[in-house]
Amino acid sequence: DAGITQSPRHKVTETGTPVTLRCHQTENHRYMYWYRQDPGHGLRLIHYSYGVKDTDKGEVSDGYSVSRSKTEDFLLTLESATSSQTSVYFCAISANYEQYFGPGTRLTVT
Amino acid sequence: TQLLEQSPQFLSIQEGENLTVYCNSSSVFSSLQWYRQEPGEGPVLLVTVVTGGEVKKLKRLTFQFGDARKDSSLHITAAQPGDTGLYLCAGAIKAAGNKLTFGGGTRVLVKP
Numbered sequence: 001d002a003g004i005t006q007s008p009r010h011k012v013t014e015t016g017t018p019v020t021l022r023c024h025q026t027e028n029h030r031y032m033y034w035y036r037q038d039p040g041h042g043l044r045l046i047h048y049s050y051g052v053k054d055t056d057k058g059e060v061s062d063g064y065s066v067s068r069s070k071t072e073d074f075l076l077t078l079e080s081a082t083s084s085q086t087s088v089y090f091c092a093i094s095a096n097y098e099q100y101f102g103p104g105t106r107l108t109v110t
Numbered sequence: 111t112q113l114l115e116q117s118p119q120f121l122s123i124q125e126g127e128n129l130t131v132y133c134n135s136s137s138v139f140s141s142l143q144w145y146r147q148e149p150g151e152g153p154v155l156l157v158t159v160v161t162g163g164e165v166k167k168l169k170r171l172t173f174q175f176g177d178a179r180k181d182s183s184l185h186i187t188a189a190q191p192g193d194t195g196l197y198l199c200a201g202a203i204k205a206a207g208n209k210l211t212f213g214g215g216t217r218v219l220v221k222p
Contacts, residue, residue, distance in 0.1 A: 040214065045210075048208075048209065097158075099155070
């Protein structure tokens, strides 16, 4: 158990509304990641962080922003949600080049 | 474009049968990881292979890393219904920091 929690676990929101997903870790890992998982696409990296206030884009970052003001929290924000952002979102931490995942957030944008 | 191709995409077998899942790429990876994911949960790390030609065994699961570190396979002997799940491979390239590239996954169904 890598001590990763995600909140909320489920969310339904309307197109155009802002949404923030939270990832919390208890073990002080430096690297944190946000992925989305969609049928036929596997896991795709949205953004990642390599320290407090240090973040970078992944392969599918358009429409998403992130923030990391504390080591333990990594926030993913959809500034204006669209239906194409309906997905399951996973947070992960990295330890010794291995990644460990949270339980996921299922987001539905109507 | 998927850097890591997994095959097959779906596998349905009877309990007791063997199965093999393949993960192929044209890229060389410094390490490769295999995960299993069950519905409603996050992927769970099964194994990491780092050396070309390496073979690791985890009970009835055998993982192999290709000599050139471009491909890998997962073999399950005498599959059980508890092996049902989505199997994902993921490769790491040192020059890309700690980022992983995931394959599309293989969904395995083991029927009792």
